[in-house]
Amino acid sequence: MLSLLMVAFGGSLALKAFEERQFADSTILAQQAREADTLSGHARAEMIASRARMEGLLQGGASLETVRRSVGFDAVSERPPPADTWAQLADDDSIRIYAQAENGRWVSGLKTKSTLLPQALDGRSFHLIDAASIPLVSRFETVNFERSTVACSPIATSGIAACVFRPAPLFGLGDLNRLIIYGLLLTAPLLAVFGLVGVIRRVERDKSDAEARIPSRAEVEKNTWAGFEVGGVFGLWRWNPQSQLLTIGPEACALLGANHDGDMTLDEFTSVVNEDSRRRVREALEIAGKNRQVNLTFQGVGRMAGRHFELMGGGDDGSISGALLNVTDRVEAQKASRRAEALARTALDAHPGPFALWDSRKRLTHWNAAFGRAFNLDKDVLHSGASYDLVMAELSKFVRVERPLGDDANAREILLLSDTWIRLVDRRTASDGLITVGLDISNLKRQEAGLQRSERRLRTMVEELQRAKGQAQELAEKYAEAKTRAERASQAKGAFLSNMSHELRTPLNHINGFAEMMANEIYGPLGSDRYKEYAEDIVQAAKHLEEMINDILDMSKFEAGKMRLSATQIDPVDAVDGAVKLARRRAADREVSLIFDPDDDVPEISGDHRAIKQMTFNLITNSIKFTDTGGEIHVSVMHEAPWVVIRVRDTGIGISPEDLPRLAQPFEQVTTPEAKERNVRGTGLGLALTKSFAELHGGRMSIASELGKGTEVSIFLPVGKTAHNNLTAADRSRVTETA
Numbered sequence: 001m002l003s004l005l006m007v008a009f010g011g012s013l014a015l016k017a018f019e020e021r022q023f024a025d026s027t028i029l030a031q032q033a034r035e036a037d038t039l040s041g042h043a044r045a046e047m048i049a050s051r052a053r054m055e056g057l058l059q060g061g062a063s064l065e066t067v068r069r070s071v072g073f074d075a076v077s078e079r080p081p082p083a084d085t086w087a088q089l090a091d092d093d094s095i096r097i098y099a100q101a102e103n104g105r106w107v108s109g110l111k112t113k114s115t116l117l118p119q120a121l122d123g124r125s126f127h128l129i130d131a132a133s134i135p136l137v138s139r140f141e142t143v144n145f146e147r148s149t150v151a152c153s154p155i156a157t158s159g160i161a162a163c164v165f166r167p168a169p170l171f172g173l174g175d176l177n178r179l180i181i182y183g184l185l186l187t188a189p190l191l192a193v194f195g196l197v198g199v200i201r202r203v204e205r206d207k208s209d210a211e212a213r214i215p216s217r218a219e220v221e222k223n224t225w226a227g228f229e230v231g232g233v234f235g236l237w238r239w240n241p242q243s244q245l246l247t248i249g250p251e252a253c254a255l256l257g258a259n260h261d262g263d264m265t266l267d268e269f270t271s272v273v274n275e276d277s278r279r280r281v282r283e284a285l286e287i288a289g290k291n292r293q294v295n296l297t298f299q300g301v302g303r304m305a306g307r308h309f310e311l312m313g314g315g316d317d318g319s320i321s322g323a324l325l326n327v328t329d330r331v332e333a334q335k336a337s338r339r340a341e342a343l344a345r346t347a348l349d350a351h352p353g354p355f356a357l358w359d360s361r362k363r364l365t366h367w368n369a370a371f372g373r374a375f376n377l378d379k380d381v382l383h384s385g386a387s388y389d390l391v392m393a394e395l396s397k398f399v400r401v402e403r404p405l406g407d408d409a410n411a412r413e414i415l416l417l418s419d420t421w422i423r424l425v426d427r428r429t430a431s432d433g434l435i436t437v438g439l440d441i442s443n444l445k446r447q448e449a450g451l452q453r454s455e456r457r458l459r460t461m462v463e464e465l466q467r468a469k470g471q472a473q474e475l476a477e478k479y480a481e482a483k484t485r486a487e488r489a490s491q492a493k494g495a496f497l498s499n500m501s502h503e504l505r506t507p508l509n510h511i512n513g514f515a516e517m518m519a520n521e522i523y524g525p526l527g528s529d530r531y532k533e534y535a536e537d538i539v540q541a542a543k544h545l546e547e548m549i550n551d552i553l554d555m556s557k558f559e560a561g562k563m564r565l566s567a568t569q570i571d572p573v574d575a576v577d578g579a580v581k582l583a584r585r586r587a588a589d590r591e592v593s594l595i596f597d598p599d600d601d602v603p604e605i606s607g608d609h610r611a612i613k614q615m616t617f618n619l620i621t622n623s624i625k626f627t628d629t630g631g632e633i634h635v636s637v638m639h640e641a642p643w644v645v646i647r648v649r650d651t652g653i654g655i656s657p658e659d660l661p662r663l664a665q666p667f668e669q670v671t672t673p674e675a676k677e678r679n680v681r682g683t684g685l686g687l688a689l690t691k692s693f694a695e696l697h698g699g700r701m702s703i704a705s706e707l708g709k710g711t712e713v714s715i716f717l718p719v720g721k722t723a724h725n726n727l728t729a730a731d732r733s734r735v736t737e738t739a
Contacts, residue, residue, distance in 0.1 A: 029138035031390060032151035032164055034381070036138070038393040039117070039126055040153035040162040046116040047087050047155070051099050054109060058101035073097075073109035080106040087158040089130055095160070117162075121389070124166045131161035140168060237313070238321040239285055239294070246285070252324045257304040274299035281311070288320045297327065308332075354422065354438030362388035362434060374422060374438060388434065413441070421445045504549050512542040552685065565608040565696055572644050572717065573598045573637050575609045579616035580635055586621060591629040594620070598637040603719055605644050611693045612717070616646055618686040619713050623650035626711070642719050643699065649712040655705035663687050663703065690715065 050071050057067045068076040074094060081098035082088065090096040094110045101107065117126045131154045138151040147170050152163040235252025239245075245263045253261035256272045266285060270278045277298035288294045293314035300307045308331040313322010354371040358364055364386040372382045375395045382391065396402075401415035410426040421442045427435045468475065518526060519535035526532055580596045587594040616635070623633045631651040638645050655663065690713075691701045698718045705711035 025140070028149055028168060029140075029151070031387065032149045032166060033138040033153070034390060035124075035393065036151035036153040036162060036164045038390075038397065039164055040155050041397055042118055043116045043128060043160075043162050044155045044158075047095065047097055047111075047158070050109070050111060051086065051097050054097070054099040054107065055101075058099060058105075058107060064107065067107065068109065071109060071111075072115065073111055075110045077108055078105060079108040081108070085158055087155070087160065089128070089160060095128060122166075124164055127163045127165065129161050129163050131155075131159050134161060134163065136161060234326075235324040236321070237311070237324055238319055239288060239313075240319045241286075241288065242318065248324070255304075255309065255324060255326055256300060257302055272301060272304070274301055274305070284311075285320075292320070294320055294322060297331070351437075353440055354424070354436070356391075356436040357429075358388050358434040358436070360432040364388070364391065365433075371436075371438070374420070374440070375416070376418075504553070505546070508542060508546050508549065512539060512546065515539045515542060563692070563696065565611055567606050567608055567697075569604050570607055570609050570612075571602070571604055572607065572612055572646065573602050575607075575612035576616045576635065576637050576646055579613045579620060582613075582617055583620040583624065586624050587633065590624055590627070592624055592627050593632040594635070595632060596635045599639060602637050602639050602644060605717055605719055607697050607717060608693075611696070612646070615690045615693050615715055616648070618690045619646075619648040619715075622686055622713075623648055623652060623711070626650070627652035639719070640716075643716040644719055646715040646717070647712065648714075649710065651710040654707040654709055655703070655711055656707055660703055660705065687713075 050073075053071045054067055054073075057070055062070070064076045064078075067073070079096075079098070085098075087095060087097045090110055093113055095113055095116060096108050096110055098106060098108045113128045116128065120126050129152065131152075134152055136152050136154055138149065141148050141150050147168050149166050149168045150163060152161040154161045235255050236249040237252055238247040240247075244266060246266060246269045247263050248256070248258065248261050248269075250261045252258075258264070258269075258272050266282060270282055273281050280296060281298055284294055284296045295310075295312045297308060297310050299305070300309060306328075307326065308328045310325040310327045311322065312325070313320055315321050351368055352370065354374045355368045356364060356371050357366040364382070364384060367382065371377070376398050377391070377394055381394045398417050399414050400417050401413075403413055405411035405413055405423065405425075408425075412424055414422045414424055416422065419442070420440060421444075422438045423441045424436065424438045427437070429435055515535050515538040517523070519532060519539055521532065526535070576598065577596065580594065584594055620633060620635065627633060627650045633648065633650045636645075636647045636649075638647070687701075687703075694701045694715050694717065699716045702714045702716070703711065704714075
């Protein structure tokens with residue numbers, strides 16, 4: 001029986017070794033395929049770069065000799081390409097690349113293959129081969145008893161394949177290690193079996209000579225508790241499912257802090273177990289009669305609170321017996337290890353730039369999310385155990401420029417295709433591993449470029465000032481004249497837009513009305529759901545255009561001095577409530593909470609109901625645009641003598657301090673990256689109109705904001721004053737200064 005078991009065990013080890021070898025071969029082939037794809041992309045990029053330089057020179061009228069020298073061709077000639085290709089194999093050593101000049105003339109250049117391929121490492125060899133002459137799959141090939149891996153990847157529309165060859169011995173160092181390991185695994189149980197057989201034979205031989213009295217069961221149990229228990233760490237127990245009694249030794253009793261050792265009921269035993277673990281301990285012991293084994297961990301109570309114990313054992317004679325261990329140190333060590341690992345992972349993820357850690361074999365072990373995000377690497381490439389060379393090869397696909405950083409061979413600056421500059425540094429660790437740390441230096445590069453541009457502009461301005469010193473007076477006069485013309489043109493523009501109100505709104509009303517009729521299918525089905533969707537899109541676009549035209553026309557009226565208010569004694573809460581109701585649908589579509597909380601003692605004011613409603617609506621819609629899903633917008637109306645204050649506060653992205661001063665100017669909008677990502681449509685007139693309407697009422701507008709926390713805009717309207725029915729730009733400025 002033992003022989004059969006050992007044969008089965010040896011066969012299992014052999015199958016496991018074969019499976020590992022198959023997995024290792026599959027991994028090598030997959031890696032080789034990715035390397036071939038990377039090589040194909042590199043060669044194609046080099047060929048396209050040569051073709052682009054050749055086209056640029058030909059369009060500039062350069063001669064064939066100039067093209068040959070500038071691009072680095074071995075030879076250049078006039079020659080049309082075959083159909084549907086732009087590059088082809090010329091011979092065993094050269095690639096022919098085609099380009100066309102503006103006059104339709106085709107020119108071809110011969111380039112040596114080695115100039116299109118990177119330097120091969122670790123025994124690899126790179127080749128450019130006719131794609132039709134070789135299978136485009138990863139495989140093993142054996143030539144002259146030498147085994148190699150081959151992987152090829154085609155270069156699009158060229159008929160050329162980029163191939164990677166790499167030696168792959170049939171029996172390598174890894175196979176020798178596996179052979180030794182599995183040999184040891186097979187030898188160990190063999191030795192154990194032989195030793196066990198020897199012990200059995202010796203026991204049987206000595207049994208016939210033994211004359212010692214066979215001890216009773218009580219004596220055996222007593223000797224067992226006394227002989228094997230280790231104080232403070234280890235104790236023994238026995239569970240009898242039939243009698244439902246648990247017997248614990250003296251040391252187990254001391255470990256748990258129980259009242260007595262020996263037999264005890266299940267309730268007595270669970271009374272020294274932590275309340276959270278009692279049910280689990282009871283269930284484990286109750287089903288032990290079926291499972292014939294117990295293995296669980298629990299905590300103590302009372303003076304043993306905080307200590308962890310492991311109950312383990314088994315049996316086949318009607319009872320279960322085993323050991324009780326104090327595993328507090330092990331549990332605490334595991335908790336400390338998990339906390340340390342979590343802290344390390346948190347610190348790693350908190351690093352703003354790319355970070356990766358490689359072992360002594362240059363295999364990836366740890367990395368943060370910024371590493372994959374910065375270089376656009378997916379999970380197929382970025383995984384535990386990935387090769388450093390493979391990851392860097394994939395990374396190079398997204399690199400536009402790479403150059404060393406000073407004299408440090410392990411540091412370099414990289415410009416990605418996304419126009420992001422990364423400073424990447426490799427450093428060795430004490431365990432002969434490797435750390436790769438990156439830092440985004442795009443802002444620094446932009447500042448350097450901006451500083452250089454500023455210096456050039458400054459030098460140019462100094463030179464221009466020196467040359468134009470004698471013409472300063474003439475330029476000043478021309479400037480004054482141009483300014484006058486611009487002001488007249490602006491006034492004419494404002495008057496024109498103000499007079500074009502009817503001509504702009506009438507066709508837009510027709511578009512909006514007919515589109516709504518089509519969307520609602522008043523005269524019957526349109527025939528396709530897409531037509532209905534298009535009609536609804538036209539309605540939304542027309543409404544947006546109408547809002548923009550209304551804002552522009554209102555602003556032009558202000559600039560032309562023709563804006564008038566219909567001032568009456570009104571309750572400002574009613575006007576604000578109308579704006580809130582009008583905006584609730586938009587807030588609901590964005591899943592933003594809109595809360596209206598007016599005070600009870602708000603007095604009436606002299607104002608234009610429509611203008612106050614429009615001001616509040618402009619502020620609410622602005623908040624909706626820049627507040628994320630789940631955010632809140634609070635609208636309040638309160639009396640702060642001598643003003644009635646309408647305040648709109650949101651939890652949106654906020655406004656930077658440098659943008660605040662210009663937001664209330666016409667056609668000005670927030671320019672932060674967060675605002676640009678939202679692609680918010682608008683004219684930039686909402687706040688400008690709100691400010692103008694507030695001043696027309698004799699009041700003012702204020703803005704307070706903090707990036708990332710939200711914005712609060714307040715409109716102050718006077719109590720007991722009559723609003724200005726007609727106000728020019730100059731009058732409005734005086735009102736603002738007075739307020």
